[in-house]
Amino acid sequence: MKLLRWGPRGAEKPGLLDAEGQVRDLSAHVSDLAGDAVSLRALDRLRALRPEDLPVVEAERLGACLAWVPNFHCVGLNYARHAAEAGAQPPAEPVLFSKATTALAGPFDPIVIPKGSVKTDWEVELxxxxGAEVEHVSEAEALSCVAGYCVVNDLSERAWQLEGTGQWSKGKSAPGFGPIGPWLVTADEVPDPQDLPLWLDLNGETQQLSSTADMIFSVAEIISYMSRHMRLRPGDIIATGTPEGVGMGQTPQRFLRPGDVLELGVTGLGDQRQTALAWPG
Incomplete structure (x- = not known):
């Protein structure tokens, strides 16, 4: 299934994308898509529905594919070539950090460059x-705990992330810095998460073009590792790292300016498009 949320900002309704590309209304069957509503058991109930029995709707806007997230986890330096462009040694274990859950945004919503930002950067990610409460899960069982996959743009303010003291989260958490979607694609439609091309264009020019095959730590390794240190919950999202081609890694460095347009996607999971706007004041 390809699950989504459609409607005006703050008033989105749950839906699914049918085989013909039409949006079908799910609101009679689930109040929204988040938390336990995207657990494995809940997804089985939605999977039993017949799409042709659901109303077709005209969706002028798609929101974030999850209404909210218990936790917005992230993995840093998880692509070999990205670690190289950052001048870093490949990490011996996953580098973990978090984004504020208030960073969540829709896949086509504009990016407001934060007040005082000079180094807002892009990162396409899987x-x-x-989909289940998880602690101490083995790598062999880790993928069985996944509800689904989506595109993430892990937007980052590099000066705030790297040039001061403290943790990365302050450079990752501005409002709108976590576009997800357009769809939550259930795990049964993604047979191998380590074989997914992903890409990002800036103003029509390719900046990132890679595959999840370049990950240092696989999805299964990440979930297993994280579950040894924390309890994962249904609806948690993990942004699994970005490939090479971010603005920080270029010579000269290139960061977002008002009017820039980002287009990005992961094969099979849909595409995003965002326009950068100046801070309004």
Whole structure:
């Protein structure tokens, strides 16, 4: 299934994309898509529905594919060539950090460059949505805990992330810095999360073009590792790292300016498009 949320900002309704590309209304069957509503058991109930029995709707806007997330986890330096462009040694274990859950945004919503930002950067990533409560899961069983996958743009303010003291989260958490979607694609439609091309264009020019095959730690390794240190919950999202081609890694460095247009996607999971706007004041 390809699950989505459609409608005006703050008033989205749950839906699914049918085989003909039409949006079908799910609101009679689930109040919204988040938390336990995207657990493995809940997804089985939705999977039993017949799409042709659901109303077709005209969706002028798609929101974030999850209404909210218990946790917005992220993995840093998880692509070999990205670690190289950052001048870093490949990490011996996953580098973990978090984004504020208030960073969540729709896949086509504009990016407001934060007040005072000078180094807002882009990062296309594979997002993993957890479908079960998980602790101490083995790598062999880790993928069985996945509800689905989605596109994530892990937007980052590099000066705030790297040039001061403290943790990365302050450079990752501005409002709108976590576009997800357009769809939550259930795990049964993604047979191998380590074989997904992903890409990002800036103003029509390719900046990132890679595959999840370049990950240092696989999705299964990440979930297993994280579950040894914390409890994962249904609806948690994990942004699994970005490939090479971010603005920080270029010579000279290139960061977002008002009017820039980002287009990005992961094969099979849909595409995003965002326009950068100046801070309004």
């Amino acid at each position: 997002g993993v949505v957890i």
